[in-house]
Amino acid sequence: MFTGIVEECGEITARDDLTEAARFRIRGPLVTSDASFGDSIAVNGVCLTVTELNDGEFTVDVMAETLRRSSLDRLVPGAAVNLERAMAVGSRFGGHIVQGHVDGVGTVKTVSPSENWTVVRVQVPASLARYVVEKGSITIDGISLTVSAVGDDADGDWLEVSLIPTTLAETNLSDVAPGRRVNLEVDVIAKYVERLAGAARSANNEVEGSESNE
Template sequence: MFTGIIEEMGTIENIAKGAHSAVLTINARKILEDVHIGDSIAVNGVCLTVTSFDHERFTADVMHETLNRSALAQCKRKSPVNLERAMSANGRFGGHIVAGHVDATGQIAGRKQDDNAIWIRVEAPPEVLRYVVEKGSITIDGISLTVAAVTAHDFSVSMIPHTAEVTTLGSKKEGELVNLETDIIGKYVEKLLHPQEEKKETHITQAFLEKYGF
């Protein structure tokens, strides 16, 4: 579990591609201070497992499903990535509950300066937008952000200078893809309010139909 508060930007050092998978080698510093094999690290909002590491880098496997559902497939050597270690039980909860399980990708549709802030407009599919609410939380490339506006086709966030400086979102351009994860609470609420309807067994028989004139 993560909070969406980025700890540092790392760099893709190498991508070893398989038929439908990949192994990423990522340069980092801060997050390696207490890393262990098997630890979870969010890379642009995607929860990956550390398979090896040294004092300058770590590696992680990326499976077929992850490449299909996220923008990690578009990463190249030297691409910057947002990094966050799994949430510590004794730390401050600075963002919101982030699972690191990307729902879909969105596309940067607009950027504009507003005094010291930058407005980012992101086009997203309907299955994502149904869970996006104004003043609610959303994760963009692993960054916990507050939704400022929502339409039928997109949503907007306003980014402070600090976020632009310490994450990859500050350099994202129109047309680029980003990983999106909506607030998990909304998904659970929907599931509880609208459970899947169970198929009801029928007890209608031939004898029943004949009895009532059918």
């Protein structure tokens, strides 16, 4: 479990393409300072397992399914990645509940800088749009952000987030540009509510159906 508060902007130092998988070596002195074999670290919002540790770097294996469902397939040596260790029990909860399970990939449509913040518009897959609400939470490349606007146009559904200078400086969104693919994780509570509401409707329909047949 994570909170979406990025601890460190790391760097991909090596990539090995394997059969139906990829192995990444990532530099992250902070997140490896107390890491152990088997620990979980979120890389651009994807929960991955540490398989090796060596002098401020760690290695992870990423299966083909994860590569297909996230933007990790485009990572190359030199790429900056957002890193977060799993949440410690009893620590401050600065963001929101983040599982590290990417729901889909969005595409940055526009980047609009201003004096005190930058507005980024991201095209959202239609399958995820129903979970995104204004002033709700969204995880973009592992960063817990507040949705400042939602809408749709000829290209489909979109959301906007407003990034303060600190977010830009401390994450890999410092060089965000139109066309970039980003990992999206919607608020898991919204998915549970939808599931429970659907089950309740089904149960009510079954009751009404049985009553009408009596």
